[in-house]
Amino acid sequence: MNTSATARTPRMEARRVAKGSAGEGAARAGLTARGVIYLLVGVLALQIAFGDGKRQADRGGALAELADQPFGAALLWALGIGLVGMALWRLSEVLFGSVGPDGRKARKRLLSAVRCAFYTFVAYSVLSFAAGSGGSGSSDEQSKDVTARLLEVPAGQWLVGGAGAGIAVAGVWIAVRAALRKYHDKLRLGQMSLRTRRLVDVTGVAGGVARGAVFAVAGAFAVRAAVDYEPDKAKGLDDTLRSFADTPLGPWLLVCVAAGLVLFGLFSFAMARWRRV
Template sequence: MNSVTSAGNQARGAARQATNSRTFERLTRFGMACRGVLYALIGILALQIAFGGGGKEADKTGAVRTVAEQPFGTVLLWLLAIGFVALALWQASEALMGGLKAKDRVEAVAHTVVYALAVGTILGFLLHGTTGSSTDEQSKDLTATVMDWPGGRLIVGAVGLGVIALGLYWIYEGVTKKFCHNLRTGEMSPKTRGVVEKLGMVGYSARGVIAAAAGVFLMQSAITYDPKEAKGIDSTLRSFADTPLGPWLLVVVALGLVVFAVYCFCESRWRRT
């Protein structure tokens, strides 16, 4: 038993040493910049939809296809894959060895899953020439599967409430500048800090609005017992254009995603890792 415990401690120590290395830190910061690229592309695709020129889904699937169409698209996709692998490993290490509170550990696990799914989408295109189904199709398929379980409608409804709560928390995080706790603000000039704070406030609020709307659609799916009511990022964004404000609400939210992308680039420079 002691030898097993010792081996486990040695393995954890080696993993902690690897994740604390300068090389891993640089890869993680590179991954944050890749995250910014993905959000920027989703925001741009959403703007194209708002102005009637959208031909791709405004989600990670559409973003990956857009990158693939660029000169040296394959090289760019491999770089994105490396960046998101680094982010997934970073968040996994935080969840397993970061000594976080329970809430922060759960958040780290959720981020690990999201980044791993992004890696899967990118690798799917690189290795098989396809990004797989869109986030809308994935949402509908998963919702339909869960609804077939005992108590499935309650589970979907609970998840919907959780997504709404996450969206509201992101809005709260943006309004209160709570995200600044993760940044090395002491290394910024007062002017730079003011700009980064504004970028984070707008960006987090935009993400929160999208998440809250997606949660509402999940709740509606549970209430109506119709998986087709569930929406991914693309359909959620498109739904903003169907409000009384018309496409201008979608424009505002899409610009918020582009602003969040710029914040991600700042985060890659000043994030505490």
């Protein structure tokens, strides 16, 4: 009897389940849920750009908008469950590795762990909202509160500055990878027609660059808050998006970024359909 093969069986079975239909379903549900959030945030930002914004362009505003739709409660629960699927998918990547030749490397697993933690928090906030807790405030309030608390601890300025710099660098990395179409490595391109591939590239490039720009600007505001020791200078998603309208280009830059976020939402739907999991 081969005891080593027997010992490996539970892990191999767990990997098979994680990479099988259940794991694939969780990943595609999560990507769809991500697409819904970005699509709604982009639409809210467009409304702000054209002077008709009644809600904040962040996750809280997107959830409130969704709640006002027919069957809004059911949609919120479905969104939260989809995000739980995203978190579980990222957890499976931590445990068993992700798609690609270097998917089992420590760097990839660490990145998946960060994504798992992020989507666990997002799923919790969405499910809390669906359960009637009303969420935990706007992204702007949360950002300022967290920054203020961190600035009070020893080496707080370095912590906030380092986190802001990390977010800004991540934003640039996201934008550059989108512009270079690095997402092609994760898509089943052979299943797409030439026209579909071109449309996906439009959403992937424009959406990824817009998303990266938002991250980069938000990170820059955090660095500024750390340098000036003023937590109010840190900005959440809503204030970050509004800041694009304060540039010399005026609201038209916000229109471009908001449209890009809508496109990223559509790109997430395409990923849910054609991504290799």
